[in-house]
Amino acid sequence: IQEASHNAHAGHDHGSKSSAEGKFEGLHGHDHGSSEGPWWASKKGRLTILAGASLAVAYGIGYLVPAIETYAYTIAMLVGLVPIARRAIMAALAGTPFSIEMLMTIAAAGALVINATEEAAAVVFLFLVGELLEGVAAGKARDSIKSLTALVPKTAILEEGSETREVPAETLAVGSIIMVRPGDRISADGVIIAGESSIDEAPVTGESVPVRKAVDDTVFAGTVNGDAVLRVRVTAAAADNTIARVVRLVEEAQESKAPTERFIDRFSKYYTPGVVVVAALVAVIPPLFAGGIWSEWVYKGLAVLLIGCPCALVISTPAAIAASLSSGARRGLLLKGGAVLEGLGNLTAIAFDKTGTLTEGKPQVTDVVPFGRESEDVLRFAAALEVGSSHPLALAILSKAKEEGIVPPTGTDAKALGGKGVSAIVDGVEVFFGSPRAAAERVPVPVAHLEKITSLNDEGKTVSVLVIGDVLAGAIAMRDEPRADAVAGLKALTDAGIKTIMLTGDNKRTATAIGAQLGIEVRAELMPEDKQRIVGELKKEGYVVGKIGDGINDAPALAAADVGIAMGGGTDVALETADAAVLHGRVADVALMIDLSKRTMRNIFQNITIALSLKVVFLVTTILGITGLWPAILADTGATVLVTMNALRLLRPIR
Incomplete structure (x- = not known):
């Protein structure tokens, strides 16, 4: 660098x-x-x-x-x-x-x-x-x-077995475990494996309010740990951490x-x-x-x-x-050259990917629906069956239980039932958690409950049903929810006269539900070549097109667009193909990037x-x-x- x-x-x-x-x-x-x-x-x-x-x-x-x-x-x-x-x-x-x-x-x-x-x-x-x-x-x-490079500490506290020692931050290897004390700057990009704390990201992202982060959340080099000890698994070497990438790209x-x-x-x-x-x-x-x-x-x-x-x-x-x-980089807006900076201000249409771009990229529990038991019981027993699983839906349920302060009981004789769900013995009773169809094979499902499940499905949500013994206990609905600033970010673009459209490989029902929530035109069930074709069609219609995505499947469309923008945390292929990157994944930052160009x-x-x-x-x-x-x-x-x-x-x- x-x-x-x-x-x-x-x-x-x-x-x-x-x-x-x-x-x-x-x-x-x-x-x-x-x-x-x-x-x-x-x-x-x-x-x-x-x-x-x-x-x-x-x-x-x-x-x-x-x-x-x-x-x-x-x-x-x-x-x-x-x-x-x-x-x-x-x-x-x-x-x-x-x-x-x-x-x-x-x-x-x-x-x-x-x-x-x-x-x-x-x-x-x-x-x-x-x-x-x-x-x-x-x-x-x-x-x-x-000056950004000065934000990264020169040393880190490396954990080796039960011992810790101070080492130069530049020697940290991917996979190393580091300890970050309250008040310390985090010395590498990584994922929290133990602890929960408020992280001051202002030096890197400009975010004025500290962000609460817990296990499995990503942290950036140069940000400041707030109030608790964290153990972090390093995900990028010093030469490839967030700040180093920012400096190098600029x-x-x-x-x-x-x-x-x-x-x-x-x-x-x-x-x-x-x-x-x-x-x-x-x-x-x-x-x-x-x-x-x-x-x-x-x-x-x-x-x-x-x-x-x-x-x-x-x-x-x-x-x-x-x-x-330089100004954009300090906000996490990376532009690969003056031509890109100039071109952004000319955009008249922007095509967004859905998952990980307009949405968070991971499912969240949206509804806990009680049928025969209280909501708290539904969540508690479901979490008991999901302990130890790394499946995204399981992680969503465990995260919701933790948020609600619910401690899952211990289950025994756990079984994964292929294509149906999971079961285990909890509190001496057999508990099943899985698809509505598989649940219907175990207990009768009243029409009113089926209508509720169908209604949740129509909103683009995945619904799993809980059966405790021979009782239909309840259902849990999950969905990859829009980013917190997605509605405001899209409105800022439409207010500026820019056409917005969602291009996604997701099923039409889910995409339409998210699109209605965000107020954006939707094209769903698309292959990578379909996204590239639609970008080409928009250009033929006279639009100057920007494409925003975060995955490998977005790379062809990113390359075909007048300006390709990778959303933060995206794949290396997306970041390499794109002309610019919104490093911290805020939809509103796209409008800021265009405003900076103008x-x-x-x-x-x-x-x-x-x-x-x-x-x-x-x-x-x-x-x-x-x-x-x-x-x-x-x-x-x-x-x-x-x-x-x-x-x-x-x-x-x-x-």
Whole structure:
């Protein structure tokens, strides 16, 4: 991760062909690498301080010894210009002759020729200040995401048999058992195997309220254990835990350019040579054909050269995208590049998987229906038969019993009756728990009870019936329930004018029941190829389609969609195929992701407008003789800083 971060963000020499240079190819040699550490300790910081000190000394010498002030300002200018000129030459040798450094070098040398040494030295210093500020600002976006790595503790308490010892967190293997004390940060992704506690997930998910978690619940590295000791089985090595994946995906994403960014890059390749031509014409034509004064028009030409620096224009898009990717990642919204970030805002239809996407992905007890015994007895005896089972329906019943504070009695002579249910002797009585049809073979089932069971089935629920001795005791209904925020999340999308549809392989009855509860169009009993086909049909109808899922069966449709989004906790295949991921499984986060895309595109438009407007204003005022070299470089530096600071607004927490 650190190596990827270094390649993606470190300041770079523009004559080389590093991966970082590839990212900022459109900058034509301009050094936009983010600063490492304190700004004054960086190479750019030291150069800027030296250039500023040289300018101050030159000013003092000019005041005290006017006869040599020209030489003093020339030396002060060269202190900053030599490194700039060196980068310009290296960029030219690397195939980028019209770099911003080259424009700066020509302008400063020209100012020297027309004896504007004081302005030349000041312009070089201001240029370096602008570069430094850009580096500092760019570093904020990088630090926003890199700071996540600091959340993971360096050590963990590893259990080995009956003993515990402290080990480096990076050495934890999948399957290891770690102990997490109250108040400790959890050192690895894992599943709780013992204990129950409130987990503060705010550092990773932004969730302000601690989440209560118990056995079989998932916990994330970097979150904080609240009030009880937990034993956790590690499910991901340090390099693959939640935070490491977030950082890695963001680093990779920042290498991927958005269409707008690619357009700006192409535009700048023609724009910069055009600026050189315009500046030359401004400097030459009036003296040659209109009797203008050479020194005056050469000065204006040099100012035009500086105004034309495309720095602010070219940084406008990558700065906004880097900030957005970092901001999204801190919320658990992972986007694999600027193109994905831009595409999300264009979605007009979103197809959701059901299980594990719109629903929790595991059944829950929804109804305990008493027939011949009290509800508490129904749940207590059913739980007694399910103790020790790992079947999802059994786990749902045991979880409900625990929630109700019911302790299941011990059963004996337990039997699994294939295709029918389970039976055991509990409290000296034979108890059966299974399908309604199998229960009807043991005891009569009144029509009223059959109607109730049918009604529950029509709601998409699985119903199991309990028989105690020869008494029809009751029934328990279970269903994979919608996520808590599913209704609100879908409403946010429909309010934004986006069509929503559920594509599921589940039976039509269950899917229709969930769809009615959520208010979403349903297509059920689909194979993976059917989901892919429906996505294609939506695209042919003119929709820009997003597909959201979490399983292997969703992978073809995720790949076929304009934007594929994997829901948190999904399979590796889904995560690899998707363009983006909602890491923490909140349906409402899909709407947040789209909103982030739209805010980013507005920010980019604002940045481009700022950059171009300032250039047009100062171009006109320079030709009219109102402004000169100083305002020209201030316009370029000021626009660059304004653009970068505007982009950094996207780092604010997403609501």
